[in-house]
Amino acid sequence: MSFIIRSITIYSYAGETRTLTFRTHGLNIITGRAKTGKSSISDILDYCFGRSECYVAEGVIRQHxxxxxxxxxxxxxxxxxxxRNPGQSGNTSPDIYIRRGAYDAPPLYPDLHKNTTEEALIRLLTRFAGISENENRPLTGTRGPLQATIRHALWLCFQKQDEIASRERLFHRQGDQFIPQHxxxxxxxxLGAVNEEHFLRQNELDVARAHxxxxxxxxVALSRNSTNVLQRLRRFLLDGKRVGVIDQHFDSDDFDVCVQTLGNAIKADIQAPAIHSDSSEQISRLEDELYTLRQQxxxxxxxxxxxRLFLGEQNAYTREVVEQRARLSSLHLFTGKAQSIEECPLCESQLEAPTPSVEDINSSLAVLDKQLQTVVAExxxxxxxxxxxxxxxxEIGTAIVDAQRALERAYTEDARAKAQRDQVIERARVVGRISAFLEELAPSEEDSDLDNQIERAKHSVEALEEVVSAEDVGQRIDTFLNLISDKMSYYAKQLELEHGGSRVRLDLKKLTVVADTVTGPIPLNRMGSGENWIGYHVLTHLALHHWFRSRNRPVPGFLVFDQPSQAHYPPEADQEGRLDPLEDDDRRAVHNLFELMHEASExxxxxxxxxxFDHAHLEVDWFEDAIVEEWRGAKALVPASWIESP
Structure with a gap:
């Protein structure tokens, strides 16, 4: 069985709770006046079951x-x-809390925190509903395969107030983009037209088709090989000659001889006569040595x-001093014999006025002579x-020349070794291609039995196609819809709907209800009055869920109707739920509608x-027993104390 709803709990911002408990089977009615939160329950359920946006109306619930x-x-x-309530004007909240297991009370407000994601919630509910791995593969069009989840199943479980009275849309959210096709x-x-066994067979068919x-x-590859094998044979002979594994003078058109030659080629030694060891280390050493020599x-x-600069400056200084002394000596202007400051150091005559110290001059000249002697000595x-x-x-220049020559020789040897290695690699590549070609030429036992294998594979595919054929699935759908149609027609007679005496059926191609009359098929959008539209919505979904439960299909075991009596008992006519103000026909229609829902659920x-969820309150025992809560006066989904609290 799939899951049912035990209770709904709301939390105030102060941490208070309000729990609405349902009976686990049969009819559950919440009746009451308008604007008490009845319609919002559908949106709360849809949101908690993984809908991406919260559609609870702005107002008291969003605020409190x-x-x-x-x-x-x-x-x-x-x-x-x-x-979590996304709040006023909010679209959604990422905060989702999940608790597993049966408890006596709902979680406390402080315990609520995010412990899962929206995607994980949908996966969990999909498994919880019993929906196994499945896949719908469209036979036409460009849309990809689609896997049914809990979100798809829930479209069969809700009829909101604006949906249950629609003449154009039969299912929940049918007006949204892409959803009708889904x-x-x-x-x-x-419905069970494609079950778990069908998907197993479909997987087997995929494997058989791939095989x-x-x-x-x-x-096909073998056929193509046979047509161009000679061209490939000649090409491999030329490649073998180019790399030296086949004699350059070989020339023959005989197929067997050519094949034998290629067979000998793959046995040839692909190594070069002499491959020098890697000289990169020697090159590196010589480059370092050359760099050091150049630095030296x-x-x-x-x-x-x-x-040279120092020697040149010394020679210039010496030449200048020697030249000056030679000039003085040649003119006999300076003898160096003056002993006092009263004598002229040049002519040794008596001076009337004292002159600078002759001793100082002599001392300076002595120092100059000493320096000249030192320079000459150095x-x-x-x-x-x-x-x-x-x-x-x-010597360094000679060493550099020798190192450069040795480096050039090393470069040459390295290039020769690389060329030989490249030749070996090319030989190995050619020999590998020749070997693969010869393997293709040799017919294997598997290839010799290829035609028989293909025939057996075709028979296997055909057998599986019969099991999972679209035609067979279509026939099962038609059969199931005919059985569901019987229940729909029975319900239509009970409700005394227009065309209720005709056969009523569900048209899956157009997603509508059709009454087959003697004048032709009449779809729902061509039927008149809100009573018919609501009645056919109600009986269609009751008939579908009767089928789901009888076949134990993985569709949630609840069905929500919001304001099914609106065609006869609109909110403005609400008088504490009593039907007395209504006309006899309206009272009878409302009574018949609820009676059908009661009998069908039983x-x-x-x-x-x-x-x-409805405004009406029928004063009959089975209706009274089905009431979960009645919201009149100050009673509503949100307690008045929450609203009055700051």
């Missing part, structure tokens, strides 16, 4: 409720689902330039230094709930 909670049961399994694609699974395609592709040469050249050492540097530079039995 913090979380919505629903408790569902499947056999012994119980699941509590809560979603209903058409998934309802065969929910057949492989065998047929193999046969640069240093020697710098020292030589500095020595000159041979500098020249010797230049000779050593020039010799060292010559007929369907355990595992099915019919939840009805």
């Amino acid at each position: 409720v913090s979380w919505f909670g629903v408790e569902v049961q499947n056999g012994d399994g119980v699941l509590f689902i809560a979603r 209903i058409k694609d998934t309802i065969p699974y929910f 057949l395609r492989q065998l047929e592709s193999r046969r 040469l640069s240093n020697v050249q710098s020292d030589t330039r500095a020595t 000159s041979p050492h500098l020249q010797q230094r230049l000779d050593v540097l020039n010799k060292k530079k010559s 007929d369907i039995g355990d595992g099915f709930q019919l939840i009805v």
Whole structure:
């Protein structure tokens, strides 16, 4: 069995709770005046069952409720689902709480927190409803396969106030984009026209078809190979000659000889006569050595330039001083014999006025002579230094030339080794292609029996296609719809609807109800009056759920009708739920409608709930027994104390 609804709980922002408990089977009625929150229950259920947006109307509920909670049961399994109210003007909330197992009371407000996601919730509810792996594959069109989930099943479980009285739309959300096609694609699974065994056979058919395609592709490949085998044979002979595994002078048109030659070629030694070891290490060493020598040469050249510059400056200084002393000596202007400041240091005559210290001049000249002697003494050492540097530079230059030659030889050897390696790789590649070609030429035992294998695979595919054929599925759908039509026609007579004496059926192609009359088929949108539209909505969904429960299909075991009496008992006529103000025909129609819902829910039995929200209150025992709550006066879904609290 699928799941039913045990209770609905709402939480205030102060942490208070309000729980609405349902009977687990049969008719459940919430009656009361307008604007008490009855219609919002459908939106709360839809939202808690994984709808992406919250459609609870703006107003009291949005303002004063913090979380919505629903408790569902499947056999012994119980699941509590809560979603946070997105608040006024909000579309949705990511906060979803799930609790598994049966408890005496709903979770406390502080316990509510996000512990799952919307996608995970849908997967969980899909399994909880008993929906197994399935897939609808469209035979035409461009849309892809579709897998039925709980969201698709719920379209068969709700009839909101504006839907139950529609002449154009039969199912919940049928007016939304893409949903009509999704209903058409998934309802065969929910009806049982395609079951779990069907999907197993479909998977076997997919495997069988793939195997057949492989065998047929193999046969086509073999056929193509036989037409161009000679061209490929000649091409491989040329490749073998090019890389040296076949004699350059070989020339024959005999097929067997050519094949034998190729067979010998794949046995040839593909290694080169001599492949030198990798010289990259030697090249790296020589490059480092050459770099070091060039650094040394640069240093020697710098020292030589500095020595030559110093020697040149010394020689210029010496030449200048010697020239000056030679001039003085040649004119005999300075003798260096003056002993006091009264004597002229040049002519040794007596001076009338004292002159600077002759001793200072003599001392300076003595220092100059000493420096000149030192410079003259250092000159041979500098020249010797230049000779050593020039010799060292010559030696380094020779070493650089030798290193460059050795590096060039290493480069040459490395290039030759790489070329030989490339030749070996190319030989291996050609030999590999020749080997694969020869394997293709050799017929295997599998290929020799290929035709028989293809025939057996075709028979297997044909047998599976008969089991999962679209025609067979279509016939089962038609059969099931005929059986459902019997129940619909029976309900239509009970409600005394227009065309109720005709055969009434569900048209899945157009997603509508059709009455087959002697003048032709009449669809729902060509029938008059709201009474007919509501009546046919009610009987169609009751007949479908009668089928679902009798066949134990994975559709939730509840059905929600919102304001089914609106055609006869609109909200403005509400007088505490009494039907006295209504005309006799209207009273009888409302009574017949609720009586049908009561009898049908009892007929369907355990595992099915019919939840009805309405203004009417019939004063009969079975209606009184079915009332879950009556919201009149100050009583409503949201307690008055929540609204009055700040």
